[in-house]
Amino acid sequence: MLNGGVLAGIARHAFPKAAMEVLDEVAVTVEGGLHGDFRGAVKPGGRGRRQVTLMERGDWQSALAELGAVAPWQERRVNLLVDGLDLPQVPGALLRIGADVVLRVTVECDPCSRMETVLPGLMAALTPDWRGGVCSRVVAGGILRLGDPITVELN
Incomplete structure (x- = not known):
């Protein structure tokens, strides 16, 4: 174990460009990712x-802070916000969240041009250093809850 943190936020969106729904807990499955999030389903032949x-x-x-702005975290359009943890920049690293959920890091989550509609300059501010x-x-499913502990393991 390298370090640990806590799950500080959970969000999902039902379809592309939909508003983000902030949750206190959510079910996660190997087949579907976060329940109700359109990106979670692994397409036939896909790698997920x-x-x-x-x-x-x-x-x-x-x-x-670089932009001198304020915006809620879910505007980033990610599913999970972590606190007190350096996310591994290593594909294959495992993230254990709560009692059961295990996620395998696959790639960097590159900021897209949609970030510019949130705040001008946000895409560039999110680009360096992952x-x-x-x-x-998803390697193992379960229930995620705000405050769940998160640990990192490198393979």
Whole structure:
């Protein structure tokens, strides 16, 4: 175990460009990712590299500070906000959240041009050093709740 943090936020969106719904808890499955989130379902023949997305609270706050702005974290459009944890920038690293959920980091979660509609300059502010977060695939499902502990294991 490298370090630990806590789950500080949970959000999902039912379809592309839909508003983000902030939750206190959510079910997660290997087949469907976060219940009710359109990105979670693994398409036939797909790899599910973007089933669940995560970002560090500190990275979000740093990006906003650079812009002198304030915006709620869910505007980043990631599923999970983590606090007190450096997300691994290593594909294959495992994130254990709560009692049962295990996610495998797949790729960097590159900020898209939609960030510019949130705040001008936000896409660039989220680009360095994986600040936009990580994408992951569900290895083991369960229930996620705000405040769940998160630990990192590298393979």
